[in-house]
Amino acid sequence: MELVEEEDEEPEVKPHRKRVNFRREMLRYQSLRNPISESHIPAPDEEEEMEDKEGNIWRNFVSQCSATFLAVFAVIPSRNLQTSIHSDGQLGKISLVCMYFSYIVGCLLTSLILRKIRAKSLLLISLFFHILYSVSNVIPSAYTLLPASCFVGLSQPAFWAVQDSLLLNYGLQYAVRARLTPHKSLRLFQTVTIITIHSAQILGNLLSSGLISVSEFHCTESWDIVNTSSSHQSSSSSSRSSGRQQQRNDKWTYTLPFIPIQARRSTEPSPPVNFYQLLTLIYLCMSVVAMGAVLIFFESPDTVLQRRVISWRERFKDIRRCLTDPRWLLAWAAAAYVGFAQGVIMCDITKLYGTDSMGCYIVGYMMVSFGTGNLLAILALDKLRLCATHPIFLSLGFLMNIGVLILTSLWKPGPSQSSELLLYTAMWGLADGTLQAQSQAVVTRYATEEKDTAMTGFRVCQGLGLIASFLSSIFAHNLMTSLYVALVLLVMGFLGLIFVANDIARRDRTSGTDQGSTDGQEADHSGANLTTENEAEVT
Incomplete structure (x- = not known):
């Protein structure tokens, strides 16, 4: 009975209790665990400012x-x-x-x-x-x-x-x-x-x-087609008009x-x-x-954008470590293929399959289908992120891209095949999003100390692939040449991703066997922080 009475009286006392500051308690808990000096725990007035x-x-x-x-x-x-x-x-x-x-x-x-x-x-x-x-x-x-x-x-x-x-x-x-x-x-x-x-x-x-x-x-049409047509119309009308009409001043306005x-x-x-x-x-x-x-x-946040300053000597060591590893070299081919395939879509497919066949209005619809397939692939792999780097799933992304390249080499849509064209670009977007998400996941998991350098290398190789596709379109003027280059990059990149994924699995098994229970808890804590940073880089 006394316990019940105390529970009944508790709501009257609850408003007078001091509100628990979860952030302060978490920082105090981390200071006891890590240990951090008391100067890192904010004062009450600083805490209110932070809130x-x-x-x-x-x-x-x-x-x-x-x-x-x-x-x-x-x-x-x-x-x-x-x-x-x-x-x-x-x-x-x-x-x-x-x-x-x-x-x-x-x-x-x-x-x-x-x-x-x-x-x-x-x-x-x-x-x-x-x-x-x-x-x-x-x-x-x-x-x-x-x-x-x-x-x-x-x-x-x-x-x-x-x-x-x-x-x-x-x-x-x-x-x-x-x-x-x-x-x-x-x-x-x-x-x-x-x-x-x-x-x-x-x-x-x-x-x-x-x-x-x-x-x-x-x-x-060229950009001066409107002016040219207007000048032709004005010249024809002036030839049929009198001399007074020829001497009139033409009034020019500017439309949007x-x-x-x-x-x-x-x-x-x-x-x-x-x-x-x-x-x-x-x-x-x-x-x-x-x-x-x-x-x-937007208000400027109190956050440091670059948390760790890396000297050029350390960055050069990281780059040399990435370039001397044969697994990395093959994985860079996957990044180059992702960029090369996107360049083929932007530069060749939208022009040859879309504009030249049906008109430039179809370009936006093609990229809508491509973007929708890309988004579906990214969201699906986010749900399957635990097994996204498994060799079976890597093989699935490889086969999807191979199928798209073969279909591109064998089929060209006609003026009446707009639905088939949109389905084709959706399939390419699905394949591109799958391989891009897989390759970035493999890179971020394989790189531990040189993660920032690895992601920079991935983006650079992706940009090089885009430039290579544009230059191929400018000088070769042949879609088949671009498809052959894309096929070579895809095969090399797939081999690199398989080697890196196997090395990741072997490293995970070794680290799981060697560590004890207490060390395992600390590793889980640090692994959660690392996963958070990796996800930020992937986006």
């Missing part, structure tokens, strides 16, 4: 996702249309070469950029380069498109690296507040970010295809976005709207809104 800053993580995360969505929405569909729209002088292909050559340079300078520039400033600079790229597509020429492509490619590695670091910061803070494990919390933020990025690609490509399909714009069109008489029908011009303006506006979202709503 105020942690209250902004959702606003920062939402503004960051919104800016990423708008930036990807504007840039990726424009990039996919480069080879179809700017085919004169192969300007579109050359712009892609410039973009991914700068991307490689950005990968090598990412660690230096993260140490010198804070998170918000880096996001704003990257989004400003996205605006320049949208402006270059509004006024396309070699003097505008090529420099803008270089700026976007240079900023992309740092843009995604700062997103990874911020996601890690959000995940750890939310894990403390929601009493979740850091691994689950970080995976939650990463899943939302991945869905945001792929949704932006899908919706952006849908918008481009929808507007181009209702427009009279054709990709084979800044393409001059000669004004018609009120009695004549107005010229048709070029919806591709409207599309480029929409992309430009979205890039500006993305930068404004970060500028207004």
Whole structure:
């Protein structure tokens, strides 16, 4: 009875109890375990300040996702249309070469950029380069498109690296507040970010295809076709008119976005709207809104983007260790194949199978199918991440890509086979997403001490594969040549992934046998932290 009475009286005493600060208790627990000095435990006033800053993580995360969505929405569909729209002088292909050559340079300078520039400033600079790229597509020429492509490619590695670091910061803070494990919390933020990025690609490509399909714009037309037709019409009308009409001053106006069109008489029908011009303006506006979202709503977090400073001597040792390992050399071929296959899709398949057969409106629909298949593969492998690096699953990704390459060499869609074309690109996206997720998982699991260097090497090899596919398209002018190169890279990469996966399995068995129970618990704790960092790199 006394226990029951005490339980009944407990709600009256509960409001007077001091609220337990979970973050402080966790830090105190870690200090007793690790041991850390008391100076690392924040004071009460510092704790309140930290709670105020942690209250902004959702606003920062939402503004960051919104800016990423708008930036990807504007840039990726424009990039996919480069080879179809700017085919004169192969300007579109050359712009892609410039973009991914700068991307490689950005990968090598990412660690230096993260140490010198804070998170918000880096996001704003990257989004400003996205605006320049949208402006270059509004006024396309070699003097505008090529420099803008270089700026976007240079900023992309740092843009995604700062997103990874911020996601890690959000995940750890939310894990403390929601009493979740850091691994689950970080995976939650990463899943939302991945869905945001792929949704932006899908919706952006849908918008481009929808507007181009209702427009009279054709990709084979040059950019001055409107002015040429207007001049022909004005010359023919002036030849039929009197001398007074010939001497009249032509009034020029600028339609969106800044393409001059000669004004018609009120009695004549107005010229048709070029919806591709409207599309480029929409992309430009979205890039500006993305930068404004970060500028207004995003607050600079108190986080260090580059936690460990690596000297050039240590980095050179890591690079030499990766280059001298034959398993790494073969695994780099898998990264090069991923980039090469994506380049074939962007440069050759969208042009030969899409634009030349059905029109450039189909390019957006093709990339929607490709992006949907890619997203499904990434989400499926995220659920099967424990066995994603198993040789059986690696063989499945290899066979899927082999099947796509064989189908590409034997079949070309006709003008009436749009449904088959979209299904074909969806299959390629599924195969590409499977192999890309598997190869990144193998790299992050195999690399322990030189993980950052390994991921940098993976991105560099992926960029080299993209450049190789563009150069092959520019100089060879033969799709079969690109398919043969892709097949060689795929076989070499698959062998490398199998060797690395077997080495990972053998290392896991050895480490599981040698460690005791107490050491095993500590290894699990450190392994959870390592997994969290790996997942941030994968995104």
